[in-house]
Amino acid sequence: xxxxxxxxxxxxxxxxxxxxxxxxxxxxxxxxxxxxxxxxxxxxxxxxxxxxxxxxxxxxxxxxxxxxxxxxxxxxxxxxxxxxxxxxxxxxxxxxxxxxxxxxxxxxxxxxxxxxxxxxx
Amino acid sequence: xxxxxxxxxxxxxxxxxxxxxxxxxxxxxxxxxxxxxxxxxxxxxxxxxxxxxxxxxxxxxxxxxxxxxxxxxxxxxxxxxxxxxxxxxxxxxxxxxxxxxxxxxxxxxxxxxxxxxxxxxxxxxxxxxxxxxxxxxxxxxxxxxxxxxxxxxxxxxxxxxxxxxxxxxxxxxxxxxxxxxxxxxxxxxxxxxxxxxxxxxxxxxxxxxxxxxxxxxxxxxxxxxxxxxxxxxxxxxxxxxxxxxxxxxxxxxxxxxxxxxxxxxxxxxxxxxxxxxxxxxxxxxxxxxxxxxxxxxxxxxxxxxxxxxxxxxxxxxxxxxxxxxxxxxxxxxxxxxxxxxxxxxxxxxxxxxxxxxxxxxxxxxxxxxxxxxxxxx
Numbered sequence: 001x002x003x004x005x006x007x008x009x010x011x012x013x014x015x016x017x018x019x020x021x022x023x024x025x026x027x028x029x030x031x032x033x034x035x036x037x038x039x040x041x042x043x044x045x046x047x048x049x050x051x052x053x054x055x056x057x058x059x060x061x062x063x064x065x066x067x068x069x070x071x072x073x074x075x076x077x078x079x080x081x082x083x084x085x086x087x088x089x090x091x092x093x094x095x096x097x098x099x100x101x102x103x104x105x106x107x108x109x110x111x112x113x114x115x116x117x118x119x120x121x
Numbered sequence: 122x123x124x125x126x127x128x129x130x131x132x133x134x135x136x137x138x139x140x141x142x143x144x145x146x147x148x149x150x151x152x153x154x155x156x157x158x159x160x161x162x163x164x165x166x167x168x169x170x171x172x173x174x175x176x177x178x179x180x181x182x183x184x185x186x187x188x189x190x191x192x193x194x195x196x197x198x199x200x201x202x203x204x205x206x207x208x209x210x211x212x213x214x215x216x217x218x219x220x221x222x223x224x225x226x227x228x229x230x231x232x233x234x235x236x237x238x239x240x241x242x243x244x245x246x247x248x249x250x251x252x253x254x255x256x257x258x259x260x261x262x263x264x265x266x267x268x269x270x271x272x273x274x275x276x277x278x279x280x281x282x283x284x285x286x287x288x289x290x291x292x293x294x295x296x297x298x299x300x301x302x303x304x305x306x307x308x309x310x311x312x313x314x315x316x317x318x319x320x321x322x323x324x325x326x327x328x329x330x331x332x333x334x335x336x337x338x339x340x341x342x343x344x345x346x347x348x349x350x351x352x353x354x355x356x357x358x359x360x361x362x363x364x365x366x367x368x369x370x371x372x373x374x375x376x377x378x379x380x381x382x383x384x385x386x387x388x389x390x391x392x393x394x395x396x397x398x399x400x401x402x403x404x405x406x407x408x409x410x411x412x413x414x415x416x417x418x419x420x421x422x423x424x425x426x427x428x429x430x431x432x433x434x435x436x437x438x439x440x441x442x443x444x445x446x447x448x449x450x451x452x453x454x455x456x457x458x459x460x461x462x463x464x465x466x467x468x469x470x471x472x473x474x475x476x477x478x479x480x481x482x483x484x485x486x487x488x489x490x491x492x493x494x495x496x497x498x
Contacts, residue, residue, distance in 0.1 A: 001258045089260035090210060091268065110257055 046083030324382030
């Protein structure tokens with residue numbers, strides 16, 4: 001089964017990250033890389049996203065698209081990245097999520113797999 | 122049927138269960154394991170029957186013993202079912218309903234009555250939970266090694282919540298809800314049978330049995346709540362207490378203390394005392410201290426303060442109780458306890474005010490009645 005792991009970041013977390021000395025940031029990335037290595041072939045996709053200030057949102061106002069600055073969620077946490085994992089069951093997916101090194105929240109949700117749909121595989 | 126002492130009764134109950142099956146199964150289909158279903162239904166009917174019987178306690182014990190004799194494969198299956206129904210990916214409500222339905226064999230009507238909600242609500246809750254199990258890929262297995270401890274905690278939490286729902290009966294028919302406590306104790310007993318070397322499972326079962334042992338003394342003839350300190354200890358079920366302390370001894374021998382064992386030990390301390398005054402309060406305080414190391418909650422600190430009163434007097438106890446104020450100001454027992462201590466210290470006006478603070482903070486009719494009685498006299 002495939003699951004999306006959504007990794008979140010808070011604004012404070014983002015600020016702390018930006019303020020981090022280069023060496024510490026490298027160490028953090030090293031831990032993230034270790035996570036991906038341990039996950040190995042179970043990770044079949046994913047990206048880190050650029051921070052929320054780079055986001056632009058398209059909303060639909062009575063069917064008409066409206067473009068605004070910022071992420072769609074006016075929330076304390078925003079999505080900082082995601083990984084798609086292919087594992088046997090939820091417990092395996094949770095096992096990976098529990099070892100995510102940055103300490104932010106991780107949402108784990110199964111994806112809908114359709115044969116021959118665009119972007120699948 | 123080795124279960125019941127009375128063969129005729131046993132046969133009658135199996136007949137009734139079969140009758141129910143004949144009426145039930147055409148609508149729902151034959152369950153996967155008809156034997157288990159029949160046994161569960163017969164067991165429930167036997168419990169109902171046994172309650173009406175003067176010697177029900179004896180039969181209940183026999184029943185509990187027999188329900189526990191599972192072969193290894195069936196035992197594994199039951200464990201898998203318990204752990205799946207109590208998976209943390211399911212909400213507490215879903216865990217409770219699913220466990221009662223799938224493991225304890227209650228009907229949706231019985232579950233609805235127990236939680237004072239509609240059958241439709243329970244049915245929907247169960248359907249959604251089963252759907253999530255499928256859609257989210259919740260596995261049907263006994264958790265392994267690293268996960269087991271954490272997942273066991275989840276199961277124990279579900280069972281204890283279930284027990285408290287039934288035991289504290291926040292409304293509706295007190296008798297019906299007490300069945301829920303018995304069901305929780307049955308499930309806890311099953312868990313102990315399946316995991317005999319898990320001390321916290323033993324501890325939880327002991328704790329439940331100790332609470333249930335006091336059932337007959339908890340309400341007076343007028344249906345009013347009687348506090349532990351005022352209970353007629355002659356009405357306590359000594360067999361249940363003995364069974365609980367035996368469980369605690371088994372748990373202690375495993376050398377892994379934990380919160381349920383400690384709570385049970387505190388209850389056992391009370392159960393062994395011939396009277397409230399003769400309770401070994403130093404032992405109780407020491408146990409609360411140990412419990413605080415596991416669960417540093419303000420409620421535990423409050424209970425410890427209540428015990429302190431008997432060793433160090435109401436003044437010291439009040440200071441300890443007041444220290445929990447920031448966290449417990451919305452808890453009726455905090456104010457009720459303060460009222461008791463203030464009354465003892467001769468500060469009647471403040472005691473009265475504390476009782477008035479307590480009253481709106483609980484919806485439990487028995488607790489409210491108790492507070493109201495105190496306010497009057």
